[in-house]
Amino acid sequence: MNEKNAPTIYEQIGGADVLRQLVEAFYTRVEHDPRLRPMFPDDLEPGKEHQFLFLMQYFGGPGEYGERRGHPRLRMRHAPYPIGPVERNAWLEHMLASIDEVGIDEPARSVMRTYFEQAANAMMNRYAPE
Numbered sequence: 001m002n003e004k005n006a007p008t009i010y011e012q013i014g015g016a017d018v019l020r021q022l023v024e025a026f027y028t029r030v031e032h033d034p035r036l037r038p039m040f041p042d043d044l045e046p047g048k049e050h051q052f053l054f055l056m057q058y059f060g061g062p063g064e065y066g067e068r069r070g071h072p073r074l075r076m077r078h079a080p081y082p083i084g085p086v087e088r089n090a091w092l093e094h095m096l097a098s099i100d101e102v103g104i105d106e107p108a109r110s111v112m113r114t115y116f117e118q119a120a121n122a123m124m125n126r127y128a129p130e
Contacts (some may be wrong), residue, residue: 008060017023023052025098035090039081059112067102068084073124084126 014020028049040047053065054074058128095116101107118119 006122009108009111010056010059010061013059013104013112016052016061018054018102019055019059019061020105021102022098022104023048023055025101026051026094029094029097030091033090033094035086036094039087045051056116074079074119078123082126083123085124086121087126091123092116 010016010019030040031044050065053068054055057063057065083091096113099112099116102114104115
C-alpha cells in the first residue's frame, strides 16, 4: 500500500508473478519480430530480468532494480539503438498485446498502457524516414 492506503499498481495486478508473465509474453513477441529482434542481444534472459526488475520497482513493488542497477536512465540505456516510429510502434504493439494476454484489469490496465505509450515515445531517437 502507498501512503494514501491505496494499493499500488504492483499490488493491484497481483505482484511479481504477473509482471514476470508480462515480460515473458512481451519477449516472446519480440523474439519473433523482424523489426525488433535484431536490436536485442542473442541472449534475451538478462534483458528480461532487467525489464522485470524495472517494472516491479516502477509500479510500486520492491526496489531491487535501483539496488542492482542504480537510476534507470532509460533514455541513455536505449540511446545506442535506432528507435524510430517503426520500432516504437512495434515495441508498443507487443507490450500492449502482452498486457491483454496476461489479463491485467482496470484500473491498472489503463495506467500501465498510458505509461508504456509515454515511455515508447520518450525512447525515440530517430524521427526522419531512413
